[in-house]
Amino acid sequence: xxxxxxxxxxxxxxxxxxxxxxxxxxxxxxxxxxxxxxxxxxxxxxxxxxxxxxxxxxxxxxxxxxxxxxxxxxxxxxxxxxxxxxxxxxxxxxxxxxxxxxxxxxxxxxxxxxxxxxxxxxxxxxxxxxxxxxxxxxxxxxxxxxxxxxxxxxxxxxxxxxxxxxxxxxxxxxxxxxxxxxxxxxxxxxxxxxxxxxxxxxxxxxxxxxxxxxxxxxxxxxxxxxxxxxxxxxxxxxxxxxxxxxxxxxxxxxxxxxxxxxxxxxxxxxxxxxxxxxxxxxxxxxxxxxxxxxxxxxxxxxxxxxxxxxxxxxxxxx
Numbered sequence: 001x002x003x004x005x006x007x008x009x010x011x012x013x014x015x016x017x018x019x020x021x022x023x024x025x026x027x028x029x030x031x032x033x034x035x036x037x038x039x040x041x042x043x044x045x046x047x048x049x050x051x052x053x054x055x056x057x058x059x060x061x062x063x064x065x066x067x068x069x070x071x072x073x074x075x076x077x078x079x080x081x082x083x084x085x086x087x088x089x090x091x092x093x094x095x096x097x098x099x100x101x102x103x104x105x106x107x108x109x110x111x112x113x114x115x116x117x118x119x120x121x122x123x124x125x126x127x128x129x130x131x132x133x134x135x136x137x138x139x140x141x142x143x144x145x146x147x148x149x150x151x152x153x154x155x156x157x158x159x160x161x162x163x164x165x166x167x168x169x170x171x172x173x174x175x176x177x178x179x180x181x182x183x184x185x186x187x188x189x190x191x192x193x194x195x196x197x198x199x200x201x202x203x204x205x206x207x208x209x210x211x212x213x214x215x216x217x218x219x220x221x222x223x224x225x226x227x228x229x230x231x232x233x234x235x236x237x238x239x240x241x242x243x244x245x246x247x248x249x250x251x252x253x254x255x256x257x258x259x260x261x262x263x264x265x266x267x268x269x270x271x272x273x274x275x276x277x278x279x280x281x282x283x284x285x286x287x288x289x290x291x292x293x294x295x296x297x298x299x300x301x302x303x304x305x306x307x308x309x310x311x312x313x314x315x316x317x318x
Contacts, residue, residue, distance in 0.1 A: 024156040027082050028149070031092055034072040038096065039169075041068040046172070047312035050305045062103060069100040085155075091148040095141035102134050128180055171233070175308050178232045179301065185222040186242040186297060192218055193249050193290070196257065205265050212257055219250035232304060241300035245293040256282045 045061040052058055073096050076089060153160045192215045199208035223246045229239055260282055263275045 024082070024158055027088075028153065028158060028160075030079065031076070031088050031149070034076065034092070034096075038065070038068055038072060038099070041065040042099075044312055047309055050302075050309045051311050065103050066100065069096055069103065072096055073100065082152075085152065087148045088145075088152055091141070091145040095138065095145045098138050098141050102138065125184065128184065171308060175232060175305070179238070179305065181229070182226065182238055182242050183301065185226050186245050189215070189219050189222050189246050189249050190294070193252075196253075197286075200260060200264060203264060205261060208261055208264075212253060212261060215249070215253045215257070219246055219253055222246055223250055233308070235304060235307065238297070238300040238304045241293075241297040245290075245297050248289055248293055252286065256285075 041061075041064050045058070045065050048058045048061045073093060076092050076096070079089060081089060150160065152158075192211060196208055196211045196215055199205075199211055223243065226239055226243045226246060231237075231239055260279055263271070263279045266275065
C-alpha cells in the first residue's frame with residue numbers, strides 16, 4: 001500500500017489594500033513565502049512517494065522537507081515581531097515545529113509501527129490512529145496560524161486572497177481519508193482470512209472454527225460498508241476492487257471454508273478420496289483467486305493515488 005500524508009496547509013496570497021505601511025505587506029509575505037516553500041517540498045515528497053519506487057529517492061525528498069522546515073524555523077525565530085505584535089511568528093513556529101517533528105522523529109516511529117502492522121488489523125488500526133493524531137495536531141495548529149494571518153491582515157488593512165491551490169490541497173486531504181477508509185475495510189477481512197488459513201494449515205480446528213465465525217460476520221459487515229461508500233470524485237475503481245475481494249471471501253466463508261473445516265474434523269479412518277480431492281480443489285482455487293483479487297485492489301489503490309496526485313516535475317511550484 002502506498003502512503004499519503006495529509007500535511008498540506010492552505011495559504012493566502014497577499015495584496016495591498018489600504019495598508020498602514022509597506023512593511024505590513026512585506027512582513028506578511030515573509031511568512032507566506034516560507035509557507036509556500038514548505039508546501040512545495042511536502043508536495044514533491046508526496047509525488048515521489050506515489051510515482052516513484054526507489055526508497056532512497058523518496059526518502060531524499062522527505063529529507064528535503066526536513067531541511068526546508070529547519071531553514072524556515074531558524075529564519076522565523078530570528079525575525080522580529082511587527083511592532084509589539086508577535087502573533088504570526090508564534091503560530092508559524094508552532095505549526096512548523098509540529099511538521100518537523102512529524103517528518104523526522106514521529107515519522108520514523110510511525111514507519112516502524114507500520115512495518116509491524118502488515119499482518120495485524122489491530123496494529124494497522126493503531127498505525128492509522130497514530131497518524132490521525134499527528135495529522136490532527138498539524139491541522140489544528142494550521143488553523144490557528146491561518147486565523148492569526150487573517151486577524152493580522154484585518155488589523156493593518158491588508159487584503160488576503162485565498163490561493164487557488166487550496167482546492168488541490170483540499171482534494172489531497174480528502175483522498176488521504178478515503179484511501180485509508182477503503183484500505184482498513186478490506187484489510188480487516190484479509191487478515192482474518194489469513195488467520196483462518198493458518199489455523200487450517202496447523203490443523204487447529206477449534207481455532208479455525210472461532211475465526212470462521214468472525215470472518216463470516218466481519219466480511220458481511222465490511223461488504224455493506226464498502227457498498228454504501230461513494231467513489232472518490234466519481235472514481236469507484238478502488239472501492240469496487242475492494243468489494244470484489246470481500247465478496248469472494250464472504251462467499252468462501254459461507255460455502256467452501258465450512259466444507260474444508262468439516263473435512264479436517266473427520267477422523268482419518270472416515271476420510272474418503274473425494275474428501276481429499278474436494279479439500280485440495282478449494283485450496284487450489286483460493287490460491288489463484290485471492291492473490292489475483294488482492295493484486296487488483298493494490299493496483300486500483302495505486303492508480304487512484306496516481307490519478308489525483310500529479311507526477312513530480314523539475315522546478316515545480318504550488
